[in-house]
Structure formats: C-alpha cells, structure tokens
Amino acid sequence: MDSFNIYQLNENAVTIEFGKVISEDRLQTITAFNHKLQQHPFPGFVASVPAYCTLTVHFDYLQVSRWVPQKVKCFEKVNNYLTELYGTLTNVNISYNKPAIEIPVCYNAEFGTDIDTVSQITGIPVDEVIKIHTSKIYMVHMIGFIPGFAYLGGMDKRLNVPRKAKVNTAVPAGAVGIAGEQTGIYPFKTPGGWQIIGCTPIEMFDINRAQSSYLKAGDRIKFKSVIKQEFEQYSRQ
Template sequence: MYEKTRYLTAGDKALLLEFGNIISEEINHKVRSVMIGIQRKEIKGIVEMTPTYRSLMIQYDPLLLGFQDLIHMLQQFEEELDSIEIPLPKVIQIPTVYGGEYGPDIENVASHNGLSVETVINLHTGRKYLIYMLGFTPGFPYLGGMDERITTPRLKTPRTKISGGSVGIAGNQTGIYPIDSPGGWQLIGKTPLKLYDPNRETPILLNAGDYIEFIPINEAEYKKIEKAVEANCYQYRTYAIERSAE
C-alpha cells in the first residue's frame, strides 16, 4: 500500500508531489509510474518534471493550467496507477578498476570496516544498484542497495577536484562522479565510461529506474576501454531484468 500523496506548492509555477517519507524501491517506483503516466497523457500546460527519491516536482504554465485543476487531474490520475505499465528496467555494466591511483581511499574503506581490500571489491561488485535519481552534477547517479559492511563516512576534508569517472562511497551510499568536481566521498575506483558527454546524442548515459552493476577490470583493460570511449566506438553492455521490487 502507498502512503497518501501530499500536494505542496513550490512557488507560483510548480507543484510538489510527495509520495512518502522514506527511501524505498516501492515509493521510487510510484514516482516513476506517475511521471511516465503524465508524459503519456500529454497534459497541456505541464512544462517539466523532476523526479527524486520520493517526490516529483511538476513545473507548469499557470496561463494554461490552473493549480487546483492540476491537483484535481492528478488525484483522478492516481487511481489509474495500478494499470500503468512502465518500461522494464535495464542494467548497465560499469567496468571499474579498483585501488591504486584510481581508488586512493579503498584502504581507508577496508580499514574502517575491518576488511581486506579484496573483500571490499567483492562486496561492492557483488550486487545490482537501483538508480533512484540523477542530480548534483549532470548524470550523477544516486544509488541504492550498497552492502552495509562497506559503509564508510565521507572524508573530513573534501577534495577540491575529483576526476570524472571516479567511484566513491559516502556513508551507506555509493556513486560515480560524471565530471570533474569537488567532493568528499571515499574514492575506491574509477570507470573509463563517460556518464555525461555533451557531444553525445544522448548526453546522460544513465536513467533513473534502471540499475547498474560494477564490473572489476585491471588497468590494461581500463586503458583499452578508455581509448574505445574516446574514439566513440565502445559498446555499452546492457541487459533487461525483472524489477526486484515487484
């Protein structure tokens, strides 16, 4: 059962739908269902939608669509949720080289949790991660499902620059920096893939609602894939799976 949706104002041109107060696959599934359903309805006046872990921001044109009219439309629409079919989620495999100059903090993660570096890598690569949402920087994936045994606090002093492709851990989350940016996550590895490329037909590689899987590679494989990505001839490995929350 879903919690009762809250309809909140967000300025004079936006409506925020809150579907719950916790991070869960079920609530995130509802966020996606509502967004996809609205997209299919092609409601005149809706300008843009931004999904999060547990909410959906809807920006609209008040000259074309009234606030109360929009709420009434969405309340009726929610009754149809069970009949909405959303695309089968995909898994994108993320080749990642761990440790060394690519993951300078992996020993911190191992030491903090009383594990070997090899065990940290095995635990990090041993599962699929749901992409709950994208944000912070273009294409940055907020992932769920990391093994609690490698939970590690952020760095006390953030780095002023982290290279795009760096894979890190912060608390009970793991993620990938799409572009060079500051950050305080514990860096454990790096992928040669470009999660964000403004020159690509589809600039952002990942999509909320899909999954990723980290695949361990060595430095030679990293450099080979990096060259293929630069030459725009790398074939991203993806496959479809049944959603684990259903």
C-alpha cells in the same frame, strides 16, 4: 497504492509527495507514474523531477492558465490532472522488469585512491571490498547534487565508511565514491568528500546525448570490475 499528496512549490511547479519514507516500492511507483506522465503530458508541461519520495512537475503558468475553465487556479488544474492520471496507473513494476545496467569500474589503486583507506577502516581486504561493491544491485533513487550524479540505494552496510576529513578539491570524472551507506559516481571533475574506490570510463554526463545523464531515477545498476587495459579500451570507444 502509495499515498498521493500534492503541494505548490512555486507559481510554475507542484510537488507530489508519495509518503515520507525511502523504499524500493515507492521508487517503483514514482518511476511508473513519471513514465506515465511523460507519455501523457498536459499542455504546458515542462519537466518532471523525481527525488526520494517526491515527483516535482514543472509547467508553464501562462499556458495552463489558458485551459478552460480559465477561472480555475493553475494549481487546481494541474492537481486534478495529476490525480486523475494517478488513478489510471496500473503497472508499477516497469523498472523491475528491465535488466540492470552494467557499469565497468577499474578499482586499481591508481584510480581508487582511497580504497586502501577503506580497507583499513573496515578491516576488509581490498579484494573483498571490490567483491562486495560489485556483488550488489543498486537502485537509482534520483539524480541530484550536480548534473548526472546518481543517488544509489542498496549499498552493503559492511562498506559503511565516513566521508573524508578533508574535501578533495578535484575528484576526477568517473570517480566511484562511497560514504556512509551511499555510493555514487562523480560525472565530471568537481570537489567532493567521498572515499574514492575506483573509476568508470563511462561518460556519466554528456551534453551531446539526448538524455544527458547516463542514469535516470528508477534505473537498476551493477558495477563490474575491469582491469586497466579494459578501462582504457572503453575510454577510446
């Protein structure tokens, strides 16, 4: 089992640290434990937030303070609950067992405004850039930065390009970007500095969905190249 270390973030939240290095196994453990916690929430539980090596658990201080024995600190109570729950964790491979989520992307230069630049920097032809980007399975390590933005791990090192020198003030919703060894999808129109290689018609963030973010930590995804007509069909659905 991974190391399991809890510290207090504020009066209403604790963070569990599962070691200090990013790895897929660690992501599996965090995802599995998060799943377990969602199924067995404690009275006063509000939300749990996965990040690379941590899971932060938010709660209602007043509710937890009412647990018996009342004299024990809230932090101790939550700490004990989480530690005990972690001890019961057996199956940590839940997301490995799920199929990868397919994300359609149109890589046309019209949408992938920087794909030619990426091709020039890497010396890889555009067709090959698309082939490399769509051949990998990516892990969602966490959702952060802005609502619905997934930090994806597993990008091919050949596509390692620097951020743009000048931040684009309005990257469109659905834009697929790459920078360094990272790739990601902009959920809505926002400023951004990544090289844009395509666009997905999928609404990555939608306030009208029960799960507003299309992706969640622990998901596995795969990009699929689609032509403009298919992109437009998706958009109309």
